[in-house]
Amino acid sequence: MTEITTISGNRGLMLEEPLIFEQGCPGRIGVDIADPGPVDEDRLGGLARQGAIGLPDLSEPQMVRHYTRLSQKNYGIDSGFYPLGSCTMKHNPRLSEKMARIPGLTDLHPFQPQSTVQGALEVIDLLAHWLKGLAGMPALAMSPAAGAHGEWCGLMAIRAYHDDHGDSRRTRVLVPESAHGTNPATAAMCGYSVDPVPANERGRVDVAALKAKLGPDVACIMVTNPNTCGLFEDEILEIARITHDAGAFFYCDGANYNAIVGRVKVADLGIDAMHINLHKTFSTPHGGGGPGAGPTVLSAKLAPYAPLPFVVHGTDGLELVEHAEQAPGAKPFGRVKGYHGQFGVFVRALAYILSMGADGLRQTSSDAVLNANYLLASLKDVLSASFDGPCMHECLFDDRFLKDSGVTTLDFAKMLIDEGFHPMTMYFPLVVHGALLMEPTESEAKETLDGFIAVIRALAAKAKNSEAEAFKAAPRLTPRRRLDETLAARQPILRWKHGANAEG
Amino acid sequence: MSMYFTKDHEWIKVDGDTGVVGITAYAQHALGDIVYVEVPESGRELRLGGDAAVVESVKAASEVYSPVSGTVTAGNAVLADQPALVNESPEDQAWFFKLTLSNPTELEGLMDRAAYDEYVAGLE
Amino acid sequence: MRYLPHTEADRRAMLATIGARDVDCLFQDVPAAARLDQPIDLPAGQSEMAVERVFTRMAGKNLSAGCAPFFIGAGLYRHHVPAAVDQLLTRGEFLTSYTPYQPEVSQGTLQYLFEFQTQVAMITGMEVANASMYDGATACAEAAVMAARVTRKKKIVLSGNLHPHYVQTTETVTKHQGLEIEALAPDPFGFEDLMGRVDSRTACLIVQNPGFFGGIRDLTQLADACHEVGALLVVAVAEPVSLGLITPPGAMGADIVVAEGQSLGMGLQFGGPGLGLFATREKYVRQMPGRLCGQTVDQDGKRGFVLTLSTREQHIRREKATSNICTNSGLCALAFTMHLTLLGETGLTRLAKLNHAQAVRLEQSLRRVPGAKVISQTYFNEFALYLGDDVDAAEVVEKLAAKGILGGVAASRFYPHWPELRPILLLAATETNSQDDMAALVSALNEGL
Structure with missing residues (x-):
C-alpha cells in the first residue's frame, strides 16, 4: 500500500496539511x-508596537479545514482502544462537556463579588x-492544577507541618524505584533529597x-x-505504621486511584495525603x-496547612477564603496557582461523579x-508477565517474550499502530526490562478486548517467527512513519521561521 | 601517556599533571545516539567523583564524573555543535575536557585498559 | 450504567477466563480491614436529565458575565471567543487524546503545538516558546526558578506591579529552593524604583507589562541594567491581546516572557483552567521547563513533529529535572492557537486597538463621576480608578453588584493590609462592552458615591 503515490501527496482521506504560516494571505480575516x-x-x-508581528491571516473556512485535517492525524479514545x-x-x-458550557457556569469571573457566584x-x-x-479524608486542597502539582501541594503541606513543629531535621524523602518521575522532581522542589527504595521480587x-x-531525618x-x-501494595498498612512510627508522613501518589475508587477508602490505608487526578479517575x-486537576486530600494533621484559597460554609452562604486571616486556625503554606483552581475541570468531574x-x-x-485481569489471563501464555496476578487496573509485561526475535518493545508497539490500536505504555516502569504496561479501563467492551487480544497473540507469533523486518518498518499506514528524534534533538527547530521550515 | 578508566565509564589520559577526560566506547554505545554534550568551562575546580559534564541521548541524560580532582583548563567546544562525534570517536576526538591534576595519586584508584575490559565483560 | 459496556454475562465469562470466582477475589491484595463490602454512603448514580438539573440549578445562582455590564479584569479578561474555536475544540481526536508521546498517531497535536510555540514566540518578540504551563502565575514562578538556574544567583526581585497571585505563587514555589524573594510594595501610581533594586546578587527582576494597576512601561533601560549585573529580566503579561498594540517584551530586552493565555480562546471559566505561556531566548532553551515540540523528518523524509529536548523533564531527569510539570494545558493551547489563527495579524491588531479605544472611552465616561480619577498614567484595556479619599471600593463593588453591574475589582481584595489602597477600583474594558454598559456603570457610580 505504501508504494501508491499521488500527485498531491494526499492519500484519500489522509490529507497533507501545511503550517498556518504557509497558507496565510495578508488582509484576510x-x-x-x-x-x-x-x-x-x-x-x-x-x-x-513598531513593525509587524508576522502572524498569518486566514479566513474562517480555511481555519476550520486546517484544524479538522489536523484532528484527523490524531488518535483519541473516541477513535479506538487506547490501553496506555x-x-x-x-x-x-x-x-x-455540555455542563461545562452552561453560560451560568463558564461565563464567570473569579473576582466577581462572592454573592454573584454562589453556584460556582x-x-x-x-x-x-x-x-x-x-477518600474518607477530612480535608482537601482543591486548587492544584494536575497530578504533579498535587504532589507538590501535599509535600508542601507536609513540610509546613514539620517546620511548624520545629522539626527541621527531616530532609529526606523515600521514593520507590518504580515511581513516576514527578515524585523525585517534586521532592527536590520542596528542598528534600530523594532516597530510592528498592522493590521486592513481587x-x-x-x-x-x-x-x-526510615529515621528521624525522613x-x-x-x-x-x-x-x-x-499491583496493590499488600503490605500498605505495615508501610503506614512504620512510617508513622518514624514520625514521617505517608504521601500516596493517587495516579492509580481509579483502580480502587468506591471500593477502598484512602483513609483506611493509613495515608496522610494523596492527589486525585480528576483527568484520570473522574474522566475529564x-x-x-x-x-x-489534582485536588489533594489531607489528613486532620495536615489540614491546617492547605493552600489558599478554599471554600468554607459561612453565615450568608458559601465563602471563598482568599487570605489566611479570614479563617481562624488556618496556617496555609501559600498559594499554588492563580485564581481558584481548575474550575472547568471541576464541573466536568462532578458531572461524571453525579x-x-x-x-x-x-x-x-x-x-x-476485571478488564486488566482479563487481558493478563488472555495474554500471559504468549507475552511474558512480569508478576503473577491478580493485578489491579493495569497489567505489566516485559520483553522476555521477544528474546532473540530481533524485535524490541518499541517495534512491537509501533506494529500495533498499523493494526488500529494505540500502543500500550512502553519502557515504564523502569523496574522491568522493556516494559509493556496495558491499562484497558472499564470503558472497553469484551469484544474490543477480544479483538485486541487476537491481534497481540498474532503479533507475538509473528515476532517469534523471525519477521523482525516487518516490525522495524512499522508503522506504515500512518500520516507519518517513524520520526527522527535524534535529528530533532541534535538540531532543534522549535518554531517556524520564514524560509526555514520547508516541507520535506 | 597512560590511560585509565572508571567504573562509571569515563576515561582519562594523563601526561605529567595534565589529564584529558572523555567517555568510553562502551558508554556511548549504551547511551545510543548522543544529541547533546555540556562540558565544563576553564577554571572550574573539579573533585574526584564530582559532576563534571553532561551527556544526553534522546531518552537519557547522564552525568559525567571527574575521574580525578583538578582544575579544568579547556572544554571541548566542538562537541556542542557535533555531539555525534561522541558516537564516532569516543576515545579520541570526542574528549570532554582537559584538566590539571591536583592529586595524581588518585589515579591509583582507577583501572587500566585490561581491567576495564574485564569489568565491562562482566556487565553483559 | 451508560458508561459501562459490560453485561453480567460478559463479567461472568471474563471471570471464568481469569479463573476467579467473583470480582472481589481480584481485590485480594487489599488488606481485609480496608475492603468495603458496600458502596460508600453517598448518593447513587443519576440519569443525564437529573444531572443536568443539578447543574442548571447551581448555574442559576450565579450572575454570569454576559448578563451584566461587566468591567472585571485583574489578570483575566472577557473576550468574545469565535464560535469555530469551541466547535473544533470538541473534536474527539483533539479532546480525547493523550500527550503526544507516540508521534505517528499524534501529528495533529504536535503540529498545532509547533504552530502555538511559533505564535507565542512571535507575539512576545522572543525566540522560542514551550508547549504551555498551567497558568500565568505558575509560569511566573517557573521563570524565577529558571533564572536562578541560568545565573546561579539567588535573589528574585518582584515588582509591585506584578499580579498579587503571581507574587504569592512565586513566593510559595521558591520557598524551599534556597532563593531569596524581594517583593516590592503594591505600586498603583507607578512610582517604584526598580533600577535601584538590581545588584550583583540578583538572578532576575520580574515586572508585569501592562502592570497590575494598568501602567505600561518602557523596559529597555531596566533590561540593560539587569544585563549589566548578570541578571535576567522576566516580563509577565496578563493580557496577551495587548501584544497586538504595544511593543513586545522581547523588543525591550526581556530574557524570559511569561503570560496568561486565557484571553484568547478560552473564556473566563471562573479562573481555571488557565494557560501559561513561556518564552525565552534560544540560548536558554535547555534550562527551560515544560514540553517542547520540534520539527524533524520521518523515515520517508517527510516533515513531521515530535516532542523533543525531553531530557530536561521529570520523566527522564527525575530529581534533577527543570520542573516537575507533566500534564500541562494542551487543550487550552489549542483553543489559544485556534483563536489567534482566526485573528491573524490583521485581527489581533484590530482587536487590540478596539480594546484600547474602549478603555479610553470608559475613562472619558468616568470623568462624569465627581471625585473619581483614573490614576494610571498609561494603560491598555484596564486602569486603576481612585474613587475618593474616604471611599471604600469594596463597598462600591458590592453596591454595583446589587444593581446587577459587575463593576471591576477593589484593590483591597488583593491587598487587605494596605489601607491606602481602599479607594482604588480596577476597571477593564474590552470589545464586549457596549456604550450602554458604560453609561450604566457611570450612572450607578454617580448614584452610589
Missing part, C-alpha cells in the same frame, strides 16, 4: 471586529464533599529496606498505590496533554480491574 473608531489621544505612553498504562484513557462523557462555589464545595467522602515496596531507611515517603506495576478529557454515583463508581473500579 477569520473574525469580524468592529472598527475601533478614532481615539483622540492614546494612553500607550509612546510604546505602540498509567494514563487511564477512559471514555470522556459528553454530558460533562457550590460546584467546588460539592465536588470537595464527594472527594472527601470517597514488584512491591521492599518493606525491610524501607524500614532500614520527612515522608511517596508511594504510588496501586503501584506503577499495576486529557486534551492532548492537559488541562488536568452520573456514576457511589454505586457506579464502585462498579467502575471493579470493571477496570
